[in-house]
Amino acid sequence: MADLRFCAHFPFSDEARAWVREQKLQLDVTALTDAESRLRKAFTSGELKMEAGALDSENRLQVMSYAASRLILAAWGNRWAARRMAVAESKRAHEYLKSSEDKRAAYADKLAKSLGLAFKSADASEALGDEKSESAYLIAFWDYLRFAPKDVHYKLVNGKLEKGWVRISDHQRLRIIEEAVRKRLEEPIPPLKEPDAEVKRIITRLETLLPRENLAVTKIEMKDFPPCMKKLIDDLRGSINVPHLGRVALAVYLIKAGLSDEQIAQVFSSAPDYNAETTMYQIKYARGKGYSVPSCATMDTWGICIATCRCGSPVYYREAKHGKAAAASLGLRTPHMGVSEKSTQEDA
Amino acid sequence: MAVSPHYWLAERFGAYYARAQPPSLPRLERREFGFGGWERKIEFRHLSFSSPIKLAETLAKDKPLYVSASSAYYEFPDARPMVRKNWQGADLVFDLDAPSDKCASGRGMPCAPFTCSECIHRVRENMVRLVEDFLLADFGLSRNELQIGFSGSRGFHVRAYKKEMEPLGRDERREIVDYIEGSGLTVDQMLVQEPIAGHPNMYKLRGPTPNMGGYGGKFAKKVVAMVKDSATAGTISPKLKKKENAERFIAGVNEGRWSDVPITHALDVFKQLFESMKLSVSNSVETDVNVTFDTTKILRMPDTIHGGSGILAKTIPLGVDFSSYEPMHQALAFSMDKAESVKALQAIPVISLGNRTFDAIEKDKTVELPTAYAVYLVCKKVAVPI
Numbered sequence: 001m002a003d004l005r006f007c008a009h010f011p012f013s014d015e016a017r018a019w020v021r022e023q024k025l026q027l028d029v030t031a032l033t034d035a036e037s038r039l040r041k042a043f044t045s046g047e048l049k050m051e052a053g054a055l056d057s058e059n060r061l062q063v064m065s066y067a068a069s070r071l072i073l074a075a076w077g078n079r080w081a082a083r084r085m086a087v088a089e090s091k092r093a094h095e096y097l098k099s100s101e102d103k104r105a106a107y108a109d110k111l112a113k114s115l116g117l118a119f120k121s122a123d124a125s126e127a128l129g130d131e132k133s134e135s136a137y138l139i140a141f142w143d144y145l146r147f148a149p150k151d152v153h154y155k156l157v158n159g160k161l162e163k164g165w166v167r168i169s170d171h172q173r174l175r176i177i178e179e180a181v182r183k184r185l186e187e188p189i190p191p192l193k194e195p196d197a198e199v200k201r202i203i204t205r206l207e208t209l210l211p212r213e214n215l216a217v218t219k220i221e222m223k224d225f226p227p228c229m230k231k232l233i234d235d236l237r238g239s240i241n242v243p244h245l246g247r248v249a250l251a252v253y254l255i256k257a258g259l260s261d262e263q264i265a266q267v268f269s270s271a272p273d274y275n276a277e278t279t280m281y282q283i284k285y286a287r288g289k290g291y292s293v294p295s296c297a298t299m300d301t302w303g304i305c306i307a308t309c310r311c312g313s314p315v316y317y318r319e320a321k322h323g324k325a326a327a328a329s330l331g332l333r334t335p336h337m338g339v340s341e342k343s344t345q346e347d348a
Numbered sequence: 349m350a351v352s353p354h355y356w357l358a359e360r361f362g363a364y365y366a367r368a369q370p371p372s373l374p375r376l377e378r379r380e381f382g383f384g385g386w387e388r389k390i391e392f393r394h395l396s397f398s399s400p401i402k403l404a405e406t407l408a409k410d411k412p413l414y415v416s417a418s419s420a421y422y423e424f425p426d427a428r429p430m431v432r433k434n435w436q437g438a439d440l441v442f443d444l445d446a447p448s449d450k451c452a453s454g455r456g457m458p459c460a461p462f463t464c465s466e467c468i469h470r471v472r473e474n475m476v477r478l479v480e481d482f483l484l485a486d487f488g489l490s491r492n493e494l495q496i497g498f499s500g501s502r503g504f505h506v507r508a509y510k511k512e513m514e515p516l517g518r519d520e521r522r523e524i525v526d527y528i529e530g531s532g533l534t535v536d537q538m539l540v541q542e543p544i545a546g547h548p549n550m551y552k553l554r555g556p557t558p559n560m561g562g563y564g565g566k567f568a569k570k571v572v573a574m575v576k577d578s579a580t581a582g583t584i585s586p587k588l589k590k591k592e593n594a595e596r597f598i599a600g601v602n603e604g605r606w607s608d609v610p611i612t613h614a615l616d617v618f619k620q621l622f623e624s625m626k627l628s629v630s631n632s633v634e635t636d637v638n639v640t641f642d643t644t645k646i647l648r649m650p651d652t653i654h655g656g657s658g659i660l661a662k663t664i665p666l667g668v669d670f671s672s673y674e675p676m677h678q679a680l681a682f683s684m685d686k687a688e689s690v691k692a693l694q695a696i697p698v699i700s701l702g703n704r705t706f707d708a709i710e711k712d713k714t715v716e717l718p719t720a721y722a723v724y725l726v727c728k729k730v731a732v733p734i
Binding site: 140141142143145146150155156157158159160161162163164165167300301303 | 485486487488489510512513515516519520522523524526527529530531532533560561562563564565
């Protein structure tokens, strides 16, 4: 007998999927309508709220709406949509895991297991300092490396590694589970060849919510960008989730390159968890603070240095690559770094 | 007429492979191979072999001077371009080499192209630290999951085989290297000075406890171990040579108090100790970190001959103590008995090989030498066969 509440909270879990298969239910109009609103919410706000599900019938509907949303994504084949959903669904799962109800039911253990993640409970008395009373867990370092957020606070060198196990707090454990969920949902969905007419209609309606193509507008001269910045932009364009510090580095770089807040926001608009308001706030904040572009060494510690250009700082890349004359000519440029994307392709 | 050095070496390498135990690696059929000759270390790549025996047959027939294999496993190891190989995972590999522009002997001149025993010992010490302090202690690997071997030239290769680590990508492998290098960590993050009320120039020192785990715990453990040992306690402070002081100091550190026994210039002393704990792979030794990150690279196949030395990139057997392994004496492919005639192209210094020390050789002099040493000099391009 499936635990319907677990299935509703974590509709991507093996248990929920098995339940859907067992029911042999056709995805009806109700499920498709619910799914459309689920996708719509995630596309516009970047998040999905938890829903109270005391009744089995409510839980059932939630599982079905998730299953229908995956069917729509399978028929659609849009990368941005799939990644945006992966972020929203994994954040929602995290919210559930934090709830006292899920804690009582030890759903984190169950979900972790179904994701192939093994946590051991560590002797809490050994946990010292910043995690005083929080219960501590151990995770195998390879799982930690694969699923911990790409963030300076989760760098292994700052962590507690012993005999192959990394000691983490309960909070970190839930965050790692969230990442594992996101990664699983980002895996390619097998395409659905012949969707029915209703699914096609929903896709047409949802297409209006996709971020607009903005390459022609921003006019970034990509060939002058160092590989690390190019990679960050490419990742954003491909709707790959870029870690927070990567976004900071890119935003500061683009500010220094003379782009306007709006132009920078457009670069970020294809991020899977894009939220127009937050993004604009953060760009303005970074501009106000007058941050300088992180050096190569800092980029390296943040885990976003990807090349061996070793130019000292991304701002010196152009100089290092093309010589001093190039640096001087950059100084003469108009605020928007001038040339359009098109000229980059011609150069290539 | 004198034979070409390349031909002369190839004949000997081929003969070695025809009689030697076929070199092997786990899941050899899933790996990409590359061969090199006199001009380049990798002339052909994208090769694959269905078994160690098939590989050995080809080595005996084609007689390459260099044999490289991928740390990666592929569905189609011989497919091109790289993406069509379909990467399935990779071993975790470390490549530690003695720098070629410096010599550990302190004699001033770099020993390269030869490798002096001081250089080998320096790299070996780092290899031992990598294995014992990091791979075994922190990463929890066991000795039988590691393959440790001579690189064939100026260093050692350490390969870790563990199913769970195979899928790790470039970024995750970089995290492992950052950990080993203690990248970005300073002692200031570990030890905090707390002012003492009413004493403006005095402070208390708070720090990690030995049971904390991570670099903090590692650091505290190391300091406690040093203080416990009367032979090393003095290097931290002469005060700690006294047993009661040492005990008081340790009891404090166990509780996170690092100044129960006040130590002169404590922060400087601990800073130096802390830095020595990291395995600085870029200063004392050259670790080609790209080998660890780059999961598509091919590198020297264990138990094949290195064309730059004629010495085997020999795997150190599990029962042999890797901390005292002497590759210049224990990893030879060729005989120390048979004699070959070679002519020196330049002055050759005194060199030790195969448990013998050979006198310096003058330029243009023709000498008769044991095969292993003759091959070594021809590989180094400082002598030619006659």
